[in-house]
Amino acid sequence: MTNFDSTDSQQHHATGDGATAVVTTTGLTKAYGDRPIFDDVDLDIAAGAMTAVIGPNGIGKTTLLKTLLGHVDPTAGTVTYTGPDVDRPMGYLPQEPAFRPQFTVSETVDFYASLVDAAVDTEELLCEVNLYEARNRRVSALSGGMRRLLAVGQAVLGTPPVVCCDEPASGLDPSMAQQVFESLTRRAADGMAVVVASHTLSLVEMYADHVVILESGGVAAAGAPTDLIGRYDAADLWAVYDAAIDPAAGDGSATTVGAPRRGDKPTDQDTAVSGGPTDSGGDR
Amino acid sequence: MSSLAIISTLIRRELRTAARTRGYYLLGIVVAGTLLGLTVSGGGAATGYIPTVVDLLLPLEVLVPAVAVAIGYRAIPSDLGRGEVAMLNTYAVSPSAYVGAVYLGRAAVLSAIVGGALFVVGLVVAVAAAPDTGVFATHSGVDSPILFARFLVVTLLFGNAVVAVVLVASIAVASTRTAIVAAIGAVLVVVVGGEAAILLGVLDGVFSEATLRLVLGFIPNSAYRGLVFETVVGVLSPGASGYASPLVSVAGLLLWTGGSLGAAVGLLRWRIE
Numbered sequence: 386m387t388n389f390d391s392t393d394s395q396q397h398h399a400t401g402d403g404a405t406a407v408v409t410t411t412g413l414t415k416a417y418g419d420r421p422i423f424d425d426v427d428l429d430i431a432a433g434a435m436t437a438v439i440g441p442n443g444i445g446k447t448t449l450l451k452t453l454l455g456h457v458d459p460t461a462g463t464v465t466y467t468g469p470d471v472d473r474p475m476g477y478l479p480q481e482p483a484f485r486p487q488f489t490v491s492e493t494v495d496f497y498a499s500l501v502d503a504a505v506d507t508e509e510l511l512c513e514v515n516l517y518e519a520r521n522r523r524v525s526a527l528s529g530g531m532r533r534l535l536a537v538g539q540a541v542l543g544t545p546p547v548v549c550c551d552e553p554a555s556g557l558d559p560s561m562a563q564q565v566f567e568s569l570t571r572r573a574a575d576g577m578a579v580v581v582a583s584h585t586l587s588l589v590e591m592y593a594d595h596v597v598i599l600e601s602g603g604v605a606a607a608g609a610p611t612d613l614i615g616r617y618d619a620a621d622l623w624a625v626y627d628a629a630i631d632p633a634a635g636d637g638s639a640t641t642v643g644a645p646r647r648g649d650k651p652t653d654q655d656t657a658v659s660g661g662p663t664d665s666g667g668d669r
Numbered sequence: 670m671s672s673l674a675i676i677s678t679l680i681r682r683e684l685r686t687a688a689r690t691r692g693y694y695l696l697g698i699v700v701a702g703t704l705l706g707l708t709v710s711g712g713g714a715a716t717g718y719i720p721t722v723v724d725l726l727l728p729l730e731v732l733v734p735a736v737a738v739a740i741g742y743r744a745i746p747s748d749l750g751r752g753e754v755a756m757l758n759t760y761a762v763s764p765s766a767y768v769g770a771v772y773l774g775r776a777a778v779l780s781a782i783v784g785g786a787l788f789v790v791g792l793v794v795a796v797a798a799a800p801d802t803g804v805f806a807t808h809s810g811v812d813s814p815i816l817f818a819r820f821l822v823v824t825l826l827f828g829n830a831v832v833a834v835v836l837v838a839s840i841a842v843a844s845t846r847t848a849i850v851a852a853i854g855a856v857l858v859v860v861v862g863g864e865a866a867i868l869l870g871v872l873d874g875v876f877s878e879a880t881l882r883l884v885l886g887f888i889p890n891s892a893y894r895g896l897v898f899e900t901v902v903g904v905l906s907p908g909a910s911g912y913a914s915p916l917v918s919v920a921g922l923l924l925w926t927g928g929s930l931g932a933a934v935g936l937l938r939w940r941i942e
Contacts, residue, residue: 456758458942472670477759479752485682487689499678500760502670539756 407432407546407578408453412462415448422448424603425462430547432468435570435579437589439622440599441630446582447480449599450549453580468546468578472502476548480555482536486525490516490535493524494542501543513568514538515561529556537565547578554585566592590622598629605629670761676770679762683774687740693778696739700732701786708790714797718817721794722901725787730890733783733828734856740778741835742852744771745937746845754941764937772836772930776829783828787821820901827893830922833929834859834889840936859925863888886917889925893918 406429413426422445430436430453438446451457453464454475468474484493490511498505511517514534519527527535533556540548553569554562566581566588573579573594583589589596590610598605598613606613606629610622617625687693707728708714713721745768748754757767791814798812838855839848867884870876876884885891895913903912 451755454759456755456941472761473759475759477756479755481752482756483751484753485686485747485751487686492685496678496682497756497760500670500675500757500762536752536756545759 405432406430407466407468409465409467410453410462411465413449413452413459413464414461415445415452415457416460421602423599426603428597428604428607430578430580431595432546432578433573433576434594435573435581435592436595436597437593438580438582438597438599439584439586439589439626440605444599444601446599447551450477450551450580450582453547454549466547471546473500473543473545474547476540476542476545478533478536478540478548478550478553480551482539483532484524484535486523489521489523490527491520493535494538497539497542503543505542510538510542515564530558530561533557534561534565537568541569541572541577544572544575544577546576547580548572550579550581552583553581554583554588562588586622586626596622598626600630672763672766675760675762676766676773679767679770680774680777683744683771684777687774687778693740693782696736697782697785700736700782701789703728703732704786704790705793708793714790714793717798717812718791718794718814718820719812719902721790722817722820722897725790726894726897729783729824730860730893733779733824734831734860736779736782737828737831737835738849738852738856740782741775741832742839742849743845744775744839745836745933746839746842746848749840749940750845754937758941764941765934768836768930768933768937772833772933775836776832779828779832780825784821784825787817787824791817791821816901816904820897823893823896823900826896826919826922827889830889830925830929831856831859833926833933837929837933837936840933840940859888860890864890867891882913883917885913886921887924889922891918892921896922 408428408430410426410428413428414424415422416424426449428436438449440446448457452459454477455464456477466474488496491507494507494510498507508517508520511520514537516531516534516538519531524532524535533553537550537553540550548569550569553565557565562585569579569581570592581589581593593610595608596610596613597607606616606625608616613619613625614621617628619625619628704725707724708721711721711724713724745754748757748771754767794817795814834855835852838851842848842851867876867881867888870884871881885895891913895918896915898912899915899918
């Protein structure tokens with residue numbers, strides 16, 4: 386059911402750091418009626434890299450991912466896929482994934498594997514997402530975290546050139562969350578373009594190659610985590626986030642208790658960051 | 670991957686889901702028990718297939734839509750709620766393939782439940798009824814298991830049309846919880862509303878006798894009733910038919926099935942965008 390506003394498998398774009406862009410957005414704008422979600426977003430999603438989209442709750446991260454996937458039509462602008470012509474160009478991990486409870490983990494993976502042309506080693510995939518031991522367990526008997534791991538496996542099934550993951554670490558313990566990011570990083574190292582929307586800034590800072598900070602209206606800042614930290618003269622990505630985001634952005638609750646996890650926030654650095662750059666233009 | 674391979678994979682998923690849903694076994698037992706109870710208590714079992722058909726026709730007009738709602742209302746809303754439709758959206762699964770496969774899977778479940786129950790009823794009649802019901806081929810005027818088989822086929826045609834109506838109604842609403850309300854509402858509107866509209870039309874003189882025969886074929890329950898009268902019950906008394914055109918009734922039921930599935934595909938596209 387994948388569709389794109391514009392598809393050109395011959396044309397390849399280069400990202401700012403020289404990597405090959407597999408998905409490019411130009412002037413991407415989305416509004417629901419009178420309510421703007423994001424406006425004039427230009428992005429290059431690089432193959433072989435992890436791009437992280439961060440921002441307050443309700444700012445449009447999920448909508449952006451769904452627009453990249455072709456599940457949501459943009460109000461204006463285009464999404465151009467320039468990757469290889471395969472039967473499954475993009476994988477997707479939804480924000481709250483679940484599966485039919487009557488099936489086992491193995492049966493669920495086998496079902497999705499049967500929908501792709503490529504041969505899939507489902508046992509290896511289950512090992513990768515740490516579910517091999519639970520392969521004969523019914524989905525109804527899985528914890529929320531295990532269901533998410535199953536959804537991660539589903540997302541990368543058949544090795545699509547692009548995979549969009551909405552909150553891949555949500556509901557996972559710190560160790561498992563790290564494993565998921567490591568797994569996605571390995572996929573990126575193998576050439577996959579990995580796009581994650583996440584609130585877990587410590588993991589984003591550690592694993593993402595490119596970070597896009599969304600605020601009300603569009604991109605507040607974008608770049609490699611180290612570049613952003615340097616540009617904002619900040620201690621870490623949380624401090625960059627704190628400086629780049631308008632406190633009034635998001636759905637109201639986002640900037641107080643919403644977006645980043647408390648463990649990501651170096652509370653004693655707020656003052657230091659407040660003196661940093663206030664330009665929210667970024668790579669917009 | 671071919672569309673046929675994808676559809677068959679999706680149908681197998683529906684059938685395995687149904688096979689592992691205990692509620693459907695209970696539903697099958699309840700339906701079979703109800704039909705057997707009506708057959709025995711109505712005296713149809715002792716007198717033959719056609720009396721049994723007459724006994725079961727009205728209850729089935731209620732029971733079949735109820736079964737269709739029970740097996741159809743959750744299928745697509747649950748997949749939507751779990752995010753599975755969004756995940757399937759990244760595979761080469763078109764909305765029409767998905768809706769078609771879900772429909773075929775659920776229609777097979779309804780056919781197994783209702784068809785199985787009627788088959789058991791037919792066996793009971795075969796054992797309990799008078800000996801002249803064993804005739805398989807003759808000119809009209811004789812009760813026969815073939816007539817009961819026709820009744821079974823026509824009942825499944827009706828039931829599977831209602832499944833399609835239930836599917837489209839369930840996609841139109843936001844959640845599984847509201848899907849059951851929508852499904853029941855849609856069936857009531859189609860069944861009760863359609864027949865009430867015809868009744869009002871007759872009372873107001875809008876429909877002549879000729880147009881009435883046509884219109885009856887386009888309301889699922891009337892079409893079903895008309896088909897049973899014309900192709901099963903009416904066979905015993907040639908010349909006394911004229912309730913509804915069988916051709917129009919079949920076309921009406923197929924139109925409800927195809928139209929509902931087309932609308933379901935359109936609604937699903939709208940829901941996922």
